[in-house]
Amino acid sequence: MGKRRTYTEEFKRDAVELNISSDKNCTEIAEDLGINYNNLIRWRKKYRNNGELAFPGKGNQKLTSEKQKIKNLEDELKETKLERDILKKAVAIFSKKPK
Structure with missing residues (x-):
């Protein structure tokens, strides 16, 4: 079983903002960034609901x-x-x- 990958708050935010501003669809952006498509979709949803407070990291709630x-x-x-x-x-x- 592989090691679980973790992503920084900055990476997640940049990925979501790229997805919002780009003409590419989610699948293409996820492939370009080397991340799972479902992660990108989940990050977008969190970002849309919580804005700048979306990615607290390590379970610490902002x-x-x-x-x-x-x-x-x-x-x-x-x-x-x-x-x-x-x-x-x-x-x-x-x-x-x-x-």
């Missing part, structure tokens, strides 16, 4: 500043809820009367 702020607030809320639950348990433990 976020707009607004989405990043929302993510940070959600993380902070999650941590605050955890701390609150710990404090509730501590209060319950210390409020019990000794036997």
Whole structure:
């Protein structure tokens, strides 16, 4: 079984932009670049849906500043809820009367 090829964000973006601006069809461009036709189609779809944020690489999601702020607030809320639950348990433990 062959090694899985990885492509840089720049390569993917350039391939999609070439496909958009060229008179050639997807099959010809994929052959010229030495990539799988289905990869090019998938990259085009991601680029069309997400624009500049389409190819994050290594599973790291690129976020707009607004989405990043929302993510940070959600993380902070999650941590605050955890701390609150710990404090509730501590209060319950210390409020019990000794036997």
